[in-house]
Amino acid sequence: MKVKKVNVGLVGLGMVCESHLKAYSAHPDAEVIAVCDLDAARLKEIANKYGIPKTYTAYEQMLQDPEINTVDITTPTILHSPMALAAAMAGKNILCEKPFCLTLTEGQEVCEAAHTQGVTLMVGESYIFMTSLKQARTLIDAGEIGKPQQIRQQFGSWVERPGVLETGRPVTDDHRGWRMDSKKAGGAGFPWMFDHCVHFFATAEYLMGSRIKEVYALKSDISWMKTAYQVDEGETHVYRPEDSGDIPIITWTYDDLACQGVWMRAETLNGKFDPMYGFSLSIIGDQGMIEVLGEGGRGLQWMGESTHLVLHRKDKETRTFRFDEGGDDIWQSEVSYYSKAHQNQINEFIDALIHGRKPSYTGEDGKRDVQTTMAAICSAKEGRPVRVKDVTDLRFAKIPEANA
Ligand SMILES: NC(=O)c1ccc[n+]([C@@H]2O[C@H](COP(=O)([O-])OP(=O)(O)OC[C@H]3O[C@@H](n4cnc5c(N)ncnc54)[C@H](O)[C@@H]3O)[C@@H](O)[C@H]2O)c1
Structure with a gap:
């Protein structure tokens, strides 16, 4: 309207x-x-x-x-x-x-x-509105890396911030326990993944320019993270095994079968933070490659300079980009661009309303990324690849007795 x-x-x-x-x-x-x-x-x-x-x-x-x-x-x-x-x-x-x-x-x-x-x-x-990812998309559209063929993402899960490790208090303590409860956060036993996977799949389609066809997700044992996977219940913190489903790695194919993608959890591998790369993403094309370096990596160096996007091209000079957007006052991260991403997203929404046009990420898009997330969770539960189009509410709702 x-x-x-x-x-x-x-x-x-x-x-x-x-x-x-x-x-x-x-x-x-x-x-x-x-x-x-x-x-x-x-x-x-x-x-x-x-x-x-x-x-x-x-x-x-x-x-x-x-x-x-x-x-x-x-x-x-x-x-x-x-x-x-x-x-x-x-x-x-x-x-x-x-x-x-x-x-x-x-x-x-x-x-x-x-x-x-x-x-x-x-x-x-918000992810597809991050300035660094918008820049990546502009470079891809300009043909800088040729045809994109593979995307590798290393993001999240945000469960184990340094403060959480030190205090043993769940990150959800800051902003209430609903996020770890499948009844309120969704996910049929995998609430944390349901909350975050939509970002990874939206990004994966935005940059590759093709729809995700089939996903294959691994399920892991998160018993070592029991302190983080807790829910506020009044004064106490209760570990909920039925809601502790964890997925550390997801792979997927696209409608264009020459293309594929992978997401890996960046943070807590056996309790260790990855300080060098933190959150990062690379897209490999047949003529070059883009690296987007993001939150959590304290050593984001390129030739001695910290950079946020690196463009490698066949037979051409490597280019680097920085996005200095005033830091981050909301998200507790050293080099995060989330605040600016939300601003970019809301600018797009306002512009769509003022001009009476469709926004660039609609309800249909949101529903589609939820369906892909459901496919990932189904795949982790069933231990086999799942086609996105085969996922229905009924199939997804099958809740495991206990995940951990
Ligand atoms: N895009 C992103 O980067 C991003 C980041 C964080 C959160 N989120 C999403 O934003 C949503 C909110 O997350 P949050 O971290 O701000 O949650 P939160 O728990 O911090 O805040 C939720 C707020 O909603 C209020 N609320 C609950 N029920 C209500 C009702 N019936 N009427 C009015 N108010 C009510 C609560 O009192 C609380 O203040 C979630 O869906 C989350 O996934 C998105």
Whole structure:
């Protein structure tokens, strides 16, 4: 739905919300006019900090506000589809955080409602808006590495931050325990992977320019990480074996069978952090290769200089790129570009609304990456490759008795 000015009501004032609020504040065509959270103290704190005039503790009430034309949903995953559906029915444009849905059926329902109601629906897939990955895509589109043939990713799982190792406290302690509970975070026994895999698959399709066809994921024993895999239950921290499914490595093929990809968990290999490369990605083409160096690697050096993207080409000089984007004040990482990625993503959303066009990552895209994530989890459970198109809610829902 085309609008002259984007008047936002944002729901869910947890960890991710401030990157969204900062992005809207910096844009001349948008304003957050209302915020909503169950936590009244947090509501007051955020409204004061960002000068937001209206506050709600009931989402349904916020949706009735006629001044709001757009809703931004940054609540736990279990609420994404129900809240997005209600927003569509109230005639509001929607930006909904990833993962878009817990089931494919509910995701489809939201896409259909948005279409019928004539509202715009974008899913907040921040990775494809990282400046370094956008630059990689520009270089690929310009033919700098020839035809991309293979992508290798080393990201996440964010479970074992240095602070967590030291204190034995779960990283989820910062932002509540829902993330490790499949009922609230999705994943049928693999909640942590469900929360994060969508990023890896969105990136894998964005840079390779082909759809993922089949995935093969390994399952591992995470008993050595029991302190990290805990959930807040009141005052105590409870290890939940039924929700501790872990996947350290995923491989996949594309519709273009000459292409393939692999993701490996970057952080905790036998309790050791990989300090040299941290999070990184490479794309190999038939004429060259791109390396994108990211969060977590303290030794990101190239010829003595720290760089963030390296372009290697056949018979040409190697080029390096830095992206100095003011550091990171939200995500507890040394060289992360997440804040800027969220800003880029929200700029795209606002631009799509002002010009009445489709955003570059839609509800259908969000649903597709959830389906690929489900395929990875099915594959880990069944110990064999799974085609993305074969995954249905029913097949995915088969929950193991205990994963660890
Ligand atoms: N794209 C990214 O890089 C990125 C990064 C972090 C989180 N996320 C996603 O953002 C979403 C939120 O994550 P988070 O870390 O901010 O979570 P969080 O737990 O820190 O915050 C969730 C907030 O929602 C509020 N809430 C819960 N139920 C509510 C309700 N019924 N009505 C109103 N408010 C309610 C909670 O009180 C809390 O303040 C998740 O889906 C997560 O996957 C995305």
